[in-house]
Amino acid sequence: MQEDLRSLTTEQIIAxxxxxxxxxxxxxQIADWLNKGCTSFDEMTNLPLALREDLKxxxxxxxxxxxxxxxxxxxxxxxxxxxxxxxxxxxxxLMSYHHxxxxxxxxxxxxxxxxxxCATGMGGLSRNxxxxxMMAQIEMAQRDRGIRVSSVVLMGMGEPLDNYDNVLRFLHMxxxxxxxxxxxxxxxxxxxxxxxxxxxxxxxxLQLTLSVSLHAPNDAIRSRLMPINRRYPINDLLTACRKYxxxxxxxxxxxxxxxxxxxxxxxxAEELASRLKGMLCHVNLIPANEVKGxxxxxxTAQRLKQFSHILEQRGLTVTxxxxxxxDINASCGQLRRKHREEESPCGR
Ligand code: SAH
Ligand code: SF4
Numbered sequence: 001m002q003e004d005l006r007s008l009t010t011e012q013i014i015a016x017x018x019x020x021x022x023x024x025x026x027x028x029q030i031a032d033w034l035n036k037g038c039t040s041f042d043e044m045t046n047l048p049l050a051l052r053e054d055l056k057x058x059x060x061x062x063x064x065x066x067x068x069x070x071x072x073x074x075x076x077x078x079x080x081x082x083x084x085x086x087x088x089x090x091x092x093x094l095m096s097y098h099h100x101x102x103x104x105x106x107x108x109x110x111x112x113x114x115x116x117x118c119a120t121g122m123g124g125l126s127r128n129x130x131x132x133x134m135m136a137q138i139e140m141a142q143r144d145r146g147i148r149v150s151s152v153v154l155m156g157m158g159e160p161l162d163n164y165d166n167v168l169r170f171l172h173m174x175x176x177x178x179x180x181x182x183x184x185x186x187x188x189x190x191x192x193x194x195x196x197x198x199x200x201x202x203x204x205x206l207q208l209t210l211s212v213s214l215h216a217p218n219d220a221i222r223s224r225l226m227p228i229n230r231r232y233p234i235n236d237l238l239t240a241c242r243k244y245x246x247x248x249x250x251x252x253x254x255x256x257x258x259x260x261x262x263x264x265x266x267x268x269a270e271e272l273a274s275r276l277k278g279m280l281c282h283v284n285l286i287p288a289n290e291v292k293g294x295x296x297x298x299x300t301a302q303r304l305k306q307f308s309h310i311l312e313q314r315g316l317t318v319t320x321x322x323x324x325x326x327d328i329n330a331s332c333g334q335l336r337r338k339h340r341e342e343e344s345p346c347g348r
Contacts, residue, residue, distance in 0.1 A: 006132030100150035108158025217271035258299035273314035
C-alpha cells in the first residue's frame with residue numbers, strides 16, 4: 001500500500017530518501033514542497049524525474065477538493081463540503097473574527113460516539129482522517145478564499161481523541177515554521193470526554209485549549225445524551241479535567257448545548273455550578289441545533305439567559321456561542337447527510 005508522504009516529518013522523509021540512495025537535501029526539498037501545500041509530485045519541478053517517479057510508486061499526498069460550498073450572505077462565514085481522495089466527504093467551516101480567520105476542521109469521516117443530538121454520529125464512523133487530510137482542509141480554504149487562517153478548532157466531524165496519533169501528528173505539523181505556522185495557543189481541541197486520552201494529551205503539555213463537551217450536570221442526563229458517559233462517568237471526567245488544567249495551566253472550556261426540557265432547568269444550572277466550583281474553566285453555552293431525524297428542541301432565549309445568569313452568580317465565567325453564518329447554519333454533519341440523501345434518496 002502507498003504511504004501518506006505528507007504525514008511524515010522532515011526527518012523521516014530525509015531518512016527514507018537517503019535509504020533509497022538519494023542525497024539528504026532532496027528530502028528537504030520534498031518537505032519544502034509539502035509545506036507549501038503542494039499535492040502533486042509533478043509540481044515538484046526541482047526534483048529529478050527519476051525521483052519523482054519513485055515517489056509516485058511508493059507514496060501518495062492525500063488532498064481534498066471542494067465538492068460544495070455555502071457562502072453566508074450575513075457575514076464572511078463559508079462552509080465547505082470537501083471530498084477526499086477515496087470519495088468520502090467531510091465538512092469544514094471558515095469564520096472571520098476581529099482577530100483573524102478561524103477554521104473548524106473535521107478529524108474523522110463520521111463518528112462512533114453516537115451522541116443523541118448530533119448529526120455526525122448518525123451514520124457511525126467510516127474512517128479516520130490522516131494528518132495531511134486535516135492540513136489539506138486549511139490549505140484548500142486558504143487558496144479558495146485567498147486568506148490566511150490564523151486559528152484552528154477541531155470541532156468539525158469526528159472525535160479528535162479517537163484518532164489520537166493522526167491528530168497529534170497534525171498538531172505538530174501546524175506549528176512547523178515553513179508550513180501554515182499556527183501556534184498551539186491558537187488551537188482548540190474539542191472532545192466528548194475520552195478520559196484516558198485526556199491524561200495522555202496532558203503529558204504532551206501542549207498550549208492548546210481543551211474543550212470538553214459536557215452538556216449535562218450529572219450521569220443520569222449525560223448518559224442519556226452521550227453513550228461515552230457510561231464508560232467514563234462525569235466524576236472521572238471532571239477529575240481528569242481538573243488535573244489537566246492544573247498540569248498545563250490552561251483553562252478548560254466546557255461546551256454545554258442547551259436542549260429544551262432536557263438539560264436546561266434552574267436545577268441543572270445549580271448542579272453544574274457546584275460541580276465546576278473552583279476549577280480553572282469557562283462554560284460555553286450553545287443553543288442546540290435542531291437536527292432532522294432527531295426530536296430534541298433548542299432552549300428558548302429566555303432559558304439561556306436565566307441559565308447563564310445562575311452560573312455567573314455562582315462565580316463561573318460564561319459565554320454564549322456567537323452564531324456566525326446563521327443563514328447557512330447547520331451543525332456539523334448535517335450538510336454531509338443532506339448531500340448524501342440527495343445522491344441516494346434512501347439516505348444511505
Ligand atoms: N467530537 C467532538 C468534537 C466535534 S463535535 C466533541 O463532541 O466534542 C463539536 C461540538 O458540537 C461538540 O461540543 C458537540 O457536542 C457539539 N454538537 C454536536 N451536535 C450538536 C447540536 N445538534 N447542537 C449543538 N451542538 C452540537
Ligand atoms: Fe461524535 Fe462529537 Fe458528534 Fe458526539 S458530538 S457523535 S463525539 S462528533
